[in-house]
Amino acid sequence: xxxxxxxxxxxxxxxxxxxxxxxxxxxxxxxxxxxxxxxxxxxxxxxxxxxxxxxxxxxxxxxxxxxxxxxxxxxxxxxxxxxxxxxxxxxxxxxxxxxxxxxxxxxxxxxxxxxxxxxxxxxxxxxxxxxxxxxxxxxxxxxxxxxxxxxxxxxxxxxxxxxxxxxxxxxxxxxxxxxxxxxxxxxxxxxxxxxxxxxxxxxxxxxxxxxxxxxxxxxxxxxxxxxxxxxxxxxxxxxxxxxxxxxxxxxxxxxxxxxxxxxxxxxxxxxxxxxxxxxxxxxxxxxxxxxxxxxxxxxxxxxxxxxxxxxxxxxxxxxxxxxxxxxxxxxxxxxxxxxxxxxxxxxxxxxxxxxxxxxxxxxxxxxxxxxxxxxxxxxxxxxxxxxxxxxxxxxxxxxxxxxxxxxxxxxxxxxxxxxxxxxxxxxxxxxxxxxxxxxxxxxxxxxxxxxxxxxxxxxxxxxxxxxxxxxxxxxxxxxxxxxxxxxxxxxxxxxxxxxxxxxxxxxxxxxxxxxxxxxxxxxxxxxxxxxxxxxxxxxxxxxxxxxxxxxxxxxxxxxxxxxxxxxxxxxxxxxxxxxxxxxxxxxxxxxxxxxxxxxxxxxxxxxxxxxxxxxxxxxxxxxxxxxxxxxxxxxxxxxxxxxxxxxxxxxxxxx
Numbered sequence: 284x285x286x287x288x289x290x291x292x293x294x295x296x297x298x299x300x301x302x303x304x305x306x307x308x309x310x311x312x313x314x315x316x317x318x319x320x321x322x323x324x325x326x327x328x329x330x331x332x333x334x335x336x337x338x339x340x341x342x343x344x345x346x347x348x349x350x351x352x353x354x355x356x357x358x359x360x361x362x363x364x365x366x367x368x369x370x371x372x373x374x375x376x377x378x379x380x381x382x383x384x385x386x387x388x389x390x391x392x393x394x395x396x397x398x399x400x401x402x403x404x405x406x407x408x409x410x411x412x413x414x415x416x417x418x419x420x421x422x423x424x425x426x427x428x429x430x431x432x433x434x435x436x437x438x439x440x441x442x443x444x445x446x447x448x449x450x451x452x453x454x455x456x457x458x459x460x461x462x463x464x465x466x467x468x469x470x471x472x473x474x475x476x477x478x479x480x481x482x483x484x485x486x487x488x489x490x491x492x493x494x495x496x497x498x499x500x501x502x503x504x505x506x507x508x509x510x511x512x513x514x515x516x517x518x519x520x521x522x523x524x525x526x527x528x529x530x531x532x533x534x535x536x537x538x539x540x541x542x543x544x545x546x547x548x549x550x551x552x553x554x555x556x557x558x559x560x561x562x563x564x565x566x567x568x569x570x571x572x573x574x575x576x577x578x579x580x581x582x583x584x585x586x587x588x589x590x591x592x593x594x595x596x597x598x599x600x601x602x603x604x605x606x607x608x609x610x611x612x613x614x615x616x617x618x619x620x621x622x623x624x625x626x627x628x629x630x631x632x633x634x635x636x637x638x639x640x641x642x643x644x645x646x647x648x649x650x651x652x653x654x655x656x657x658x659x660x661x662x663x664x665x666x667x668x669x670x671x672x673x674x675x676x677x678x679x680x681x682x683x684x685x686x687x688x689x690x691x692x693x694x695x696x697x698x699x700x701x702x703x704x705x706x707x708x709x710x711x712x713x714x715x716x717x718x719x720x721x722x723x724x725x726x727x728x729x730x731x732x733x734x735x736x737x738x739x740x741x742x743x744x745x746x747x748x749x750x751x752x753x754x755x756x757x758x759x760x761x762x763x764x765x766x767x768x769x770x771x772x773x774x775x776x777x778x779x780x781x782x783x784x785x786x787x788x789x790x791x792x793x794x795x796x797x798x799x800x801x802x803x804x805x806x807x808x809x810x811x812x813x814x815x816x817x818x819x820x821x822x823x824x825x826x827x828x829x830x831x832x833x834x835x836x837x838x839x840x841x842x843x844x845x846x847x848x849x850x851x852x853x854x855x856x857x858x859x860x861x862x863x864x865x866x867x868x869x870x871x872x873x874x875x876x877x878x879x880x881x882x883x884x885x886x887x888x889x890x891x892x893x894x895x896x897x898x899x900x901x902x903x904x905x906x907x908x909x910x911x912x913x914x915x916x917x918x919x920x921x922x923x924x925x926x927x928x929x930x931x932x933x934x935x936x937x938x
Contacts, residue, residue, distance in 0.1 A: 285332040286417075289351035289378075290324055290443070292317035293358045293365035294338040297776065297842035298661060299632045302450070304772040304840075308731035311450045313339035318453040318504060319357050319384055321439035326409050335443040338365060348376050353416070357384030360639070360660030364845075370396040381412070385472060386660075389640040391424065393657070403427030403472070404458070406436055433458060433478050438488045441495050451500040451536070454488055456480055456518065460507040462540065464564075465577040466605070466636060466644040469506045477510030482521040489525060493532060501533040508537040508561075509549060519552035526557045536560040541581050544589030550596040560599040563590070568622040569615060572608035577643070590626045594706040602628050605662075606683050607636030609673040616682035620689050627702030629766055630773065633686055634662035635679070638670050664846070666784055684781060691777040693741035696770045697748035704756045704763060729761070732768040741774070776840075783843040786835045790850040797857045833905050851911040858915040866922040887930045894923050 295301050295313075302314045317337050324333045334351075336343050348354060354373050358366040363386060373380045374396045382394065383401035391400045399421055401408060408425045415421045439454070446452055457480070458473040480488075492501075509515050526533065535558045543549060543561065553561075565586055566578055573581050590600050604619055612618075623631045637658045638645040648654050648670045658669040666680050689695060736745040745767065752763035836847060869886075901909070901916050 285330060286352045287350055288324075288327060288331045288333045288353050288355065289347060290317075290320045290333065290335040290355045290357075291343055291369050292320055292335070292337045292339065293356065293362040293369055295359075295362055296364070296661070297840050298361065298664070299773065299776060302769070302772050303842075304775050305768060306450070308735065308768065308771075309450060309728055312341075312448045313337065314450050315453050315502060315504075316444045316446075316449050317357065318439055318455060320355065321441065321443055322436065322455070323355065323357070323383070323405050323409065324440040324443055325437040326405060328413065333440070333443065335440075337444065337448075338369075340445070340448040343369065343372070345372070345376060348373055348378050351378055353381060354378050355381045355383070357382070358386045359384065360386045360389070360658070362386065363659060367396075370394075385468070388472065389468065390657070398423070400424045400426075404431050406431035406433070430459075430474055430476075430478060434481050434484060436480070438491045441492055441497075446495060446497040451502045452492060452497055453502045453504050454485070454492070455504050456485055456508060456515070457505045457510055459510060460540075461510050462507070462580050463577050463643075465575075465647070466639070466642055468639045468642050471641045473506070477507070477514075479511050479514045479518070482518045485518060486521050486525050489522070489533070493529065498532045499534065501535045503535060503537040506538055507540050509539045509543055509546075512546065512549060516549060516552055519549075519556045522557070523552065523555040531557050533557055534559050536562070538562040538564075541565065541586065541589050542583065544592040545584065547596075550593065550598070554597050558598055560601060561593065563593075563600055563602045565590075565602045565622075565626075566605045567608060567611070567615070568618050569608070569611060571610040571612075572615075575610040576608055587622065587626055590628065591706060594627060594703060595708070597708050599703060599707065600626070600628050601630040602626070602632070604631060604633040605636050606633060606686065607668055607672050607674070607679055611674060613674075613678075616686045619686055623690050624695060624699065625702075627699050627706060629696060629699045629703060630769060631690055631699075633683075633690065635666070635668050635683055636672075637662045637668055664780055664783075664843075684784070687777050688781060691773050693744040693748075693770070693774055696774060697744060697767070700748065700763065700766045700770070701751055701755060703766075704752060704759050707759070709756075709758050728768055729764050732764050732771065735771055736767060739771075779839050779843055782835050783839055783846055786832060786847050787850040789832070790847070790854050794850075794854050794857050797854070797861055829900075829904065829908070833907065836907050848911070851908065855911050855915045858912070859918055862915065862919050862922060866926065869926055883930050887927060890923050890927050890930070894920065894927075897923075 297303050300314075306312055306314070317335070320335055324335065327333060334347070336347060354369075356366060356369050356373075366382075366386065370380055370382070379398040380396065381399045381401060382391070382397040383405060387394060387397070387400055388402045391397070391402060394400075399412065399416070400423065401412060402424065404427050407429055408427050412421060412425050441452075457477050459475060459477040460467075460469055460473070461475055461477060463470065463475065489501075522535075535556065537558065539561050541563050543563075564578075565581065566576065567573060568586060570582060573579070590602075593600050604623065606615065606619065619633065623633075636644075637660070638648050638654060639658065639660070645654065653671040654669065655671060656669050659665065666684065668676075668679075672679050736742060739745065748767065749760075749763065753760055756763075836844070839847070897916065897919055901912065904912065
């Protein structure tokens with residue numbers, strides 16, 4: 284009987300590049316398939332029965348885990364929470380876990396519950412692990428000692444995923460990057476010497492994907508597709524021939540360095556091969572920051588000019604930008620906003636600099652004593668860095684919030700879309716890309732974009748944009764609609780990121796006020812304690828605040844509830860501390876010899892009113908919030924009831 288291998292790809296949280304707000308609108312479940320696990324699966328012997336569960340497209344069931352003899356799980360750092368839940372489930376069910384990929388490779392010493400680690404690229408070490416595991420002699424850690432020859436890597440197991448669940452399918456051509464950016468972990472994972480597949484090998488993978496029936500967008504996942512220019516030019520000639528023979532079934536996207544703009548031959552070859560979009564790591568228009576970060580390839584010419592040359596060749600540019608370099612000037616936020624506006628880059632991902640493990644940046648900052656904590660890998664949502672920045676931290680975060688709120692206003696986003704369309708020639712889309720299902724998807728995109736945005740808060744801005752697009756480039760109107768749909772995602776996620784942070788900040792402000800009351804509760808008079816309690820009632824459980832908080836919370840995607848929930852849990856903890864302090868202080872007041880029947884009667888009245896008001900406000904809380912305050916509320920009632928009973932006993936005995 285065949286051994287059963289289960290491969291699990293953890294859920295990716297909401298990010299700018301997850302495009303989760305678009306998925307439901309276009310009838311898809313995720314943007315990209317887990318190419319790494321599909322490749323690892325192809326390395327396994329045929330004697331194994333392999334199943335893959337992508338938790339972004341389907342749930343991971345206990346039954347599936349129980350049936351497996353071994354579970355492989357791969358993750359990026361941003362998937363840590365979901366990764367931990369997968370490992371915990373396997374541990375509970377007694378199924379051994381093998382972990383690999385970027386996150387385990389960089390942080391395996393901090394990960395618990397994993398039976399075996401595959402660190403680095405799997406080609407050279409996976410066979411040894413399998414052999415030893417079948418003998419019952421598998422070791423905890425297997426680390427690649429050499430870079431594999433990827434010309435011998437088999438094609439990914441496309442049969443393990445349903446391509447209809449994804450907006451885009453993926454392939455890999457090369458690994459490694461020739462540059463040496465201080466903040467990047469790619470060169471640590473894959474080295475600085477780009478290794479490439481052969482043209483015949485890559486085209487064979489395209490053939491394998493084509494035979495599945497898939498047509499449409501194709502993402503070449505290389506971190507720098509043009510790292511080896513000589514080899515990539517040979518490849519592109521073969522890809523162009525293959526695409527032409529099949530009437531261009533694939534619209535290809537990839538990642539590259541900015542120096543692509545300096546090679547006209549390379550850009551022409553990419554256009555002939557069906558490339559229509561490229562991601563560039565621009566990072567910053569500040570030359571000193573680029574120099575300091577080791578990104579010298581971006582200093583060889585005008586960044587704006589390079590972007591425009593690529594756009595005018597026919598490829599849309601998307602790009603990443605970073606805030607928080609040591610050399611960033613005070614006006615870096617305005618410089619970034621101006622650059623993004625002038626560049627005509629609609630999809631611009633701006634994030635705070637974070638120090639990833641096993642990077643030159645991390646090692647330098649650690650040596651300088653500036654590392655504060657490990658990072659989640661998400662540099663757009665937490666509004667914090669994991670190190671002490673050169674710029675004042677509050678100023679950095681405040682400027683970053685202003686940056687993302689500005690670039691993703693509807694006016695700014697649609698303006699960049701129009702700039703792009705003015706520059707680009709009409710993009711070739713071959714008839715081969717239009718299967719019946721693809722045509723249905725295009726229609727759905729159009730309808731989703733129109734209905735979601737015409738009736739949104741920026742419906743007027745959206746209609747003006749479509750009118751301008753028809754006037755400027757009527758032949759690119761479908762692209763204008765598609766970019767608008769992406770804009771829906773970016774505008775909404777930015778709004779929610781800021782709303783979640785605002786709500787968390789409001790809760791944190793309440794916490795600070797509550798903590799300041801603890802000392803007063805321990806030392807104040809009864810009248811002061813009661814006054815504070817009524818003030819707390821108005822501030823924390825006031826109807827206006829609760830209603831506003833509930834509205835903000837419900838508008839957030841589930842992925843943003845975690846940060847708000849953490850703030851709520853901390854507030855609840857502080858409330859319990861305050862209740863303890865209040866109770867102790869009131870007890871001391873009651874025990875004082877000066878207490879009279881009148882004062883005890885007054886205390887009873889205060890306590891009964893407080894109990895009544897607390898119960899009323901607790902019931903007013905929505906289910907979203909009530910769970911966070913259950914324990915604090917029960918503690919309050921228990922302490923107040925005990926105090927009332929004591930007061931009544933003393934009052935009766937005094938009478």
